[in-house]
Amino acid sequence: MLNAEEKQLIEQAVRHYEHPRAACLEALKIVQERRGWVSDDDVRDVADALAMSPAEVDSLATFYSLIFRRPVGRHVILVCDSVSCWIMGYERIVQHISERLGVGLGETTPDGEFTLLPVVCLGACDRAPAMMIDGDLHGDLTEEVIDQLLVTYRGKKME
Amino acid sequence: MNDRPLTGRMHPDRTPLSLREYEQAGGYQAVRQAVGRIAPVEVMNLVKESNLRGRGGAGFPTGVKWSFVPRGAQARRPVYLIANADEMEPGAFKDRRLLEGDPHQIIEGVILASYAIEADIAYIFLRGEYTLAARRVRQAVAEAYQAGWLGKNICGSGWGLELHLHTGAGRYMCGEETGLINSLEGRRATPRNKPPFPQLSGLFGRPTVVQNVETLCNLPHLVTHGAAWFKELSRCKDGGTKIYGVSGKVKRPGAWELPMGTPIREILEDRAGGMRDGVHLRAILPGGASTEFVTVDQINMQMDFDTCQAAGTRLGTGMMIVLDDQTCPVGMMLNLERFFAQESCGWCTPCREGLPWIVQSLAAIEAGRGEPADLDILEMHTRLLGPGLTYCALAPGAMEPLHSGLKIFRDDFERHLREGRCPWS
Numbered sequence: 001m002l003n004a005e006e007k008q009l010i011e012q013a014v015r016h017y018e019h020p021r022a023a024c025l026e027a028l029k030i031v032q033e034r035r036g037w038v039s040d041d042d043v044r045d046v047a048d049a050l051a052m053s054p055a056e057v058d059s060l061a062t063f064y065s066l067i068f069r070r071p072v073g074r075h076v077i078l079v080c081d082s083v084s085c086w087i088m089g090y091e092r093i094v095q096h097i098s099e100r101l102g103v104g105l106g107e108t109t110p111d112g113e114f115t116l117l118p119v120v121c122l123g124a125c126d127r128a129p130a131m132m133i134d135g136d137l138h139g140d141l142t143e144e145v146i147d148q149l150l151v152t153y154r155g156k157k158m159e
Numbered sequence: 160m161n162d163r164p165l166t167g168r169m170h171p172d173r174t175p176l177s178l179r180e181y182e183q184a185g186g187y188q189a190v191r192q193a194v195g196r197i198a199p200v201e202v203m204n205l206v207k208e209s210n211l212r213g214r215g216g217a218g219f220p221t222g223v224k225w226s227f228v229p230r231g232a233q234a235r236r237p238v239y240l241i242a243n244a245d246e247m248e249p250g251a252f253k254d255r256r257l258l259e260g261d262p263h264q265i266i267e268g269v270i271l272a273s274y275a276i277e278a279d280i281a282y283i284f285l286r287g288e289y290t291l292a293a294r295r296v297r298q299a300v301a302e303a304y305q306a307g308w309l310g311k312n313i314c315g316s317g318w319g320l321e322l323h324l325h326t327g328a329g330r331y332m333c334g335e336e337t338g339l340i341n342s343l344e345g346r347r348a349t350p351r352n353k354p355p356f357p358q359l360s361g362l363f364g365r366p367t368v369v370q371n372v373e374t375l376c377n378l379p380h381l382v383t384h385g386a387a388w389f390k391e392l393s394r395c396k397d398g399g400t401k402i403y404g405v406s407g408k409v410k411r412p413g414a415w416e417l418p419m420g421t422p423i424r425e426i427l428e429d430r431a432g433g434m435r436d437g438v439h440l441r442a443i444l445p446g447g448a449s450t451e452f453v454t455v456d457q458i459n460m461q462m463d464f465d466t467c468q469a470a471g472t473r474l475g476t477g478m479m480i481v482l483d484d485q486t487c488p489v490g491m492m493l494n495l496e497r498f499f500a501q502e503s504c505g506w507c508t509p510c511r512e513g514l515p516w517i518v519q520s521l522a523a524i525e526a527g528r529g530e531p532a533d534l535d536i537l538e539m540h541t542r543l544l545g546p547g548l549t550y551c552a553l554a555p556g557a558m559e560p561l562h563s564g565l566k567i568f569r570d571d572f573e574r575h576l577r578e579g580r581c582p583w584s
Contacts, residue, residue: 016323018362021344021345021346022343022345025327026325029328060345064328065328065330066327067329078288082498083448084250084407086490086494087407087408087480087481088406088407119329120249120329120501121250121498123252124252124255125250125252125412126252126405126414127412128412132288132290136290
């Protein structure tokens with residue numbers, strides 16, 4: 001069930017468009033921001049709110065890469081795998097993160113802390129290699145910088 | 160500042176200009192000058208006269224694009240203007256700079272373009288990963304409403320504009336004009352057939368113009384200083400400046416606003432500081448992932464639409480990616496084609512089926528499992544996925560680096576086949 005706040009935010013988004021379905025991605029993001037991912041129930045609820053069928057909503061949820069249809073960790077790491085970052089050492093970087101976390105691309109650590117995903121060009125090619133953690137951009141990555149970041153984000157759950 | 164109108168007043172520490180700073184630096188003067196004082200069609204004519212061409216990559220003349228929008232009683236309302244801020248071309252980070260560094264400039268550009276085509280509603284379609292730009296633009300939009308630059312009856316003209324920030328959720332296809340429109344409507348970002356062109360039937364079936372961020376950012380300056388001034392900024396017949404960028408193994412990767420038509424050599428050597436110690440230049444993708452490679456002997460080429468086209472490549476985004484001699488060209492092409500295969504929306508058969516084939520062939524060659532016939536198959540695909548066979552430019556764009564790469568790096572491909580391994584690994 002969508003809660004009152006989610007319903008209100010979705011109604012607000014709908015007002016920006018000629019048709020309610022245009023707010024579908026925004027609605028999915030509103031849900032995901034609060035629940036971490038989008039479940040089958042969430043898909044049905046968003047469909048109801050926008051007078052769409054669940055299949056229509058799911059066709060969007062599964063098409064757009066920033067909508068997660070499976071549970072993710074507390075922190076989501078998006079590593080840029082496009083050409084400038086690849087030239088500047090993407091493979092080395094992703095291998096290092098994988099070793100540190102003990103998971104490969106598309107996987108979540110057993111403790112539920114981190115999900116590791118590839119992402120297309122982040123528009124940070126002048127600071128390659130680059131990645132995002134929870135929506136924050138980090139560039140000029142080295143093994144040392146990554147180790148530091150993982151410690152920092154791991155600590156964030158303690159707050 | 161005047162020779163760098165788009166970036167000259169930005170803060171060196173990359174904090175955004177506030178509304179007050181923007182207005183003090185002459186911001187929103189163009190809106191004050193134009194809205195309600197000059198007829199919309201005159202603003203369009205000014206843009207036509209300036210030779211401003213679209214900075215998203217295709218280089219279509221902006222004023223001409225606007226001239227197809229029906230006016231007055233003919234137009235079905237609302238008319239829409241969309242700023243394409245879905246910057247996702249590998250190698251490009253220019254629109255990010257503009258959005259983060261001076262969010263009011265893009266808003267003023269949106270207002271002027273909307274006025275020129277008599278639009279009622281505008282959207283800034285921003286890619287989901289640009290979270291910092293989203294925060295800054297959202298705040299700037301709120302400030303602009305409060306100051307009366309947006310909303311009803313702007314400058315007492317009787318004309319009003321609603322502007323909304325729309326953030327995406329990934330997918331390169333959202334940067335394609337009609338894919339963007341579908342995505343904004345709450346559909347998958349698949350392309351639409353043209354005609355009808357968006358200017359007649361775009362968002363929700365209404366007249367719509369989609370324009371790149373950098374293009375729109377030119378408008379306030381163009382309106383304030385005029386077409387003659389704008390033309391003089393450049394070193395070629397297209398008007399204005401261009402934000403050029405360099406990434407790869409150079410000493411100082413970055414982006415710089417320079418006269419349109421600046422040669423590659425000046426950008427690469429004077430701005431980016433040349434190659435890092437120990438590596439040498441092999442080739443350049445001049446305008447992003449979907450442009451043809453150019454080689455070392457072409458680095459005196461001027462970076463403008465016509466010169467690039469005459470040289471067999473495209474200006475594209477003007478954000479160049481540099482290949483050095485320590486990096487495997489086959490590996491680089493594999494990376495590029497993987498990107499396109501992944502980002503294909505699956506709408507057209509040549510793109511959906513062809514790109515994975517290309518990736519498999521390139522991966523086999525890179526892993527030392529290639530066969531001589533693979534090169535012929537790759538070459539054949541550059542024709543099967545070429546212009547005219549798909550609804551949008553994703554597949555033809557993907558063929559540009561493959562097409563030129565197969566020629567330029569022929570020896571490297573053959574070495575992979577002969578030695579049964581990647582010589583760089």
